[in-house]
Amino acid sequence: MFKTAVRAARPAALAARASTKSSTSALRAFSTSVRVSSGGPPPPQLYGEGAKAGTVPTDIEQATGLERLQLLGELEGIKVFDDSPLDASRIGTKASPVLVPSYDVERIVGCTGSPADSHDVLWFNVRKDKQSRCTECGSVYALDFQGEEHAVHHH
Amino acid sequence: MNKTIFKFQHFPFHLVDPSPWPILLSFSLLNLTVGAVTYMHGFTYGGYILSLGFILTTFCMVLWFRDVVIEATYLGHHTKEVKNGLMIGVLLFIVSEVFAFLSVFWAFFHSSLSPAIEIGGSWPPVGITPLDPFAIPLLNTFLLLSSGAFITYGHHALIAGNRKAAIDGVILTIVLAVIFTGLQYFEYSEAGFTMADGIYGSAFYASTGLHGFHVIIGTIFITVSLVRIINYQLTTKHHNGFESSILYWHFVDVVWLFLFVAVYFWGNT
Numbered sequence: 475m476f477k478t479a480v481r482a483a484r485p486a487a488l489a490a491r492a493s494t495k496s497s498t499s500a501l502r503a504f505s506t507s508v509r510v511s512s513g514g515p516p517p518p519q520l521y522g523e524g525a526k527a528g529t530v531p532t533d534i535e536q537a538t539g540l541e542r543l544q545l546l547g548e549l550e551g552i553k554v555f556d557d558s559p560l561d562a563s564r565i566g567t568k569a570s571p572v573l574v575p576s577y578d579v580e581r582i583v584g585c586t587g588s589p590a591d592s593h594d595v596l597w598f599n600v601r602k603d604k605q606s607r608c609t610e611c612g613s614v615y616a617l618d619f620q621g622e623e624h625a626v627h628h629h
Numbered sequence: 630m631n632k633t634i635f636k637f638q639h640f641p642f643h644l645v646d647p648s649p650w651p652i653l654l655s656f657s658l659l660n661l662t663v664g665a666v667t668y669m670h671g672f673t674y675g676g677y678i679l680s681l682g683f684i685l686t687t688f689c690m691v692l693w694f695r696d697v698v699i700e701a702t703y704l705g706h707h708t709k710e711v712k713n714g715l716m717i718g719v720l721l722f723i724v725s726e727v728f729a730f731l732s733v734f735w736a737f738f739h740s741s742l743s744p745a746i747e748i749g750g751s752w753p754p755v756g757i758t759p760l761d762p763f764a765i766p767l768l769n770t771f772l773l774l775s776s777g778a779f780i781t782y783g784h785h786a787l788i789a790g791n792r793k794a795a796i797d798g799v800i801l802t803i804v805l806a807v808i809f810t811g812l813q814y815f816e817y818s819e820a821g822f823t824m825a826d827g828i829y830g831s832a833f834y835a836s837t838g839l840h841g842f843h844v845i846i847g848t849i850f851i852t853v854s855l856v857r858i859i860n861y862q863l864t865t866k867h868h869n870g871f872e873s874s875i876l877y878w879h880f881v882d883v884v885w886l887f888l889f890v891a892v893y894f895w896g897n898t
Contacts, residue, residue, distance in 0.1 A: 518636055520705070524861075530790045531864045539705020541867070543637055555641040555710070577639040621639075 520546070562590040566614040574600050577621035587611040641710040643700070650693035657685035694853060701870075702862045712869050719873040723880050726843075730884050733839055734891065737832040741896055748828060752896060757829045758821045762893035765816050769809050770889050776805035777882045780851065780875055787858065790865050799855045802878070806848040813841050836892055840884055847881045850874040 520542040525531030537545050547554035556575065565588045566572035574581050580601050585608040587593045593610045600606045605616045661682030667675035701707045707715070741752040749755030760766065783798025817834075824834040854871040857863050863871055 525864075528792060530787055530792045530795065530858075531861055532790070533864050533866050536702075536861075536864050537705055537867065538703065540637060540641065540708050541705040543705075544641065544708050554637075555639070555708070557641075 559590065560615075562586065562588050564588055565611060566616075568605065568614050571605055571614040571616035573618040574615050575618045575620055576600075576602075579617070579619065579621075581617060583615050585611065585613055585615070588613065641708040642714075643706040643708075643711045645700075648693070648696060650689055650696065654686070654689040654693065657682065657689050661686050698857065698862060707867070707869070712867070715869050716872070719869075719876060723876060726880065730836075730839065730887075733836045734887070737836055737892060737896070740828045740832055745828075752829075754827060754829050757827070759829070759897045760816060760820060760893065762889065762897050765812050766889055766893040769812055770885065772805050772809045772812070773882050773885050776802045776809070777879060779805065780878055784871070784875055787863065787868060787871065788865055792858070795858055796855065799851060799858065803848060803851055803855065806844060806851070810841065810844055810848070813837070813844075833892060833896075837888060840881065840888055843881045843884070847874065847878045850877055 519538075521538055522535045522542065525535050533541075533545055534549075544554050560574060560583065561572050564572075574583055580599055582597055583600050583606070584595045584597050585593075586595050587608070587610065596608055596610050598606055598608070600615045600617050602617045602619050605614050607614050660678065664675065664677075664679030664682035668679040669675070744750050744752045744754065753759045779798050780802040781798075783795045783802065786792075786794035786798055822830040822833070824830050824838075851874045854863070854868075854874045857868075857870060
């Protein structure tokens with residue numbers, strides 16, 4: 475559903491891009507901001523149709539980029555950015571670790587034991603190929619890798 | 630869905646790109662301050678240094694604003710979480726401004742509540758003819774309060790999607806703000822005391838002058854919002870810059886009420 479919504483925006487986006495091509499390149503030429511993303515394709519462009527002349531645009535008409543992604547996700551009932559805490563109802567074991575969903579090959583986890591806030595927060599990395607254990611309570615965490623193997627890892 | 634969103638960054642926060650504006654603006658402001666001091670103390674070429682400071686500061690401001698507009702409107706970096714962070718930043722900034730004004734009011738009350746024998750044991754000091762609070766200051770109070778009403782009108786019009794009313798409301802706000810600044814300038818030039826001739830003038834100009842600077846900054850802030858409304862950059866729901874300028878304007882408004890009651894009215898009797 476969400477995918478189709480994003481897809482549906484593509485033709486309009488491409489048209490908008492084509493029509494503003496000259497102004498976009500002018501914008502780039504004078505831009506002082508440096509893209510620090512290294513390698514990989516740029517994220518797909520998301521455009522709305524824009525406001526009609528003489529009106530105030532709404533978010534759905536005008537929002538672009540991540541803002542639009544979040545907005546389209548909300549319309550579909552999808553939380554694009556997952557900010558819910560990890561499962562703290564149990565201590566993870568090697569046989570049954572606490573899973574850390576991730577689009578990247580590595581995530582930083584802050585453990586406070588089980589139940590939550592049982593001990594001071596301890597931060598450590600959880601990598602795709604190796605489980606990690608909290609040195610305070612011994613809870614084991616493993617990465618639940620959901621991204622693509624060679625996707626862009628950098629912001 | 631995963632396939633679509635993994636192409637975007639996985640977190641809602643905006644990691645800003647390297648920017649030249651913080652350091653360049655710092656040096657421009659240093660230039661502006663040094664220019665102001667040299668000019669006001671009559672140094673040779675002080676006016677040139679001050680003018681250069683104004684030009685450089687304006688230059689950095691415009692280009693920095695332009696970068697932020699690109700990031701917000703054209704690149705869509707300002708997600709809900711980013712907007713939340715920006716709003717917290719503005720509120721904390723206004724809190725710090727409140728305390729800056731608190732210190733100026735403290736200085737005023739320190740000298741006026743228990744006037745020293747050197748100034749005749751009275752406030753206003755012996756020989757000082759203060760301004761009539763019910764002449765221009767009262768008019769200015771009405772001007773600022775009306776401008777606050779007009780900007781609320783403009784804000785609600787923007788939320789309701791009424792472009793023309795939004796622009797009209799904001800323009801009227803700016804007009805009233807400019808008249809206020811003009812009247813303050815007129816009154817400063819008519820006043821019978823200066824910043825350098827005693828504690829009354831020092832406390833008066835330090836407090837009302839600091840407020841005057843904030844009115845000018847607020848006017849620029851609102852003018853930038855007006856330009857962004859005219860350029861279709863602000864939407865009915867996403868206009869943090871405009872909201873920040875409104876908050877700032879109301880803050881300036883409230884400070885004036887305290888100034889009017891304490892410095893102009895109470896300090897006159």
